[in-house]
Amino acid sequence: MLIEDYFKNIQTIIDSFQMIKSQNIVYQKRDKHLGYIKCKIQLIDGSWLYFTEYVEVEYGIDRGKYSYQYMNQNNQLIFRYDNALHHQKLNLSSFPHHKHERKEDNIIGSNTANLSDIFREIKDKFNIEYAFNSMLTFTRGF
Numbered sequence: 001m002l003i004e005d006y007f008k009n010i011q012t013i014i015d016s017f018q019m020i021k022s023q024n025i026v027y028q029k030r031d032k033h034l035g036y037i038k039c040k041i042q043l044i045d046g047s048w049l050y051f052t053e054y055v056e057v058e059y060g061i062d063r064g065k066y067s068y069q070y071m072n073q074n075n076q077l078i079f080r081y082d083n084a085l086h087h088q089k090l091n092l093s094s095f096p097h098h099k100h101e102r103k104e105d106n107i108i109g110s111n112t113a114n115l116s117d118i119f120r121e122i123k124d125k126f127n128i129e130y131a132f133n134s135m136l137t138f139t140r141g142f
Contacts, residue, residue, distance in 0.1 A: 033058035046073030
């Protein structure tokens with residue numbers, strides 16, 4: 001695969017996610033198989049997804065370094081997946097892959113994440129929040 005093909009696949013995933021209000025994405029080709037992506041996406045509820053990927057695609061897809069950070073409209077962490085090496089002391093079975101949940105120091109093991117996984121998790125959170133808010137609206141009527 002060429003890096004341009006990978007960039008096109010990422011853009012297709014972004015374009016198909018219907019909850020996006022705005023996006024700013026930079027694709028940098030380093031050579032025919034190596035590239036960098038930096039993206040900032042605002043969702044329809046005012047939350048933000050920031051992500052970066054350093055990716056090599058010559059023999060498959062190898063995201064040597066990645067980070068997907070999802071923040072609410074008040075700039076508070078909802079989650080972040082990354083593979084930074086700074087949490088080795090936690091002895092996570094998934095090291096270096098991990099997830100920060102709601103707080104920087106709330107770190108759990110995770111599988112390798114990709115953009116489709118992240119969008120799926122965001123959509124699930126939206127559906128739960130929508131159902132909860134609908135229930136509140138219904139119960140206020142009584």
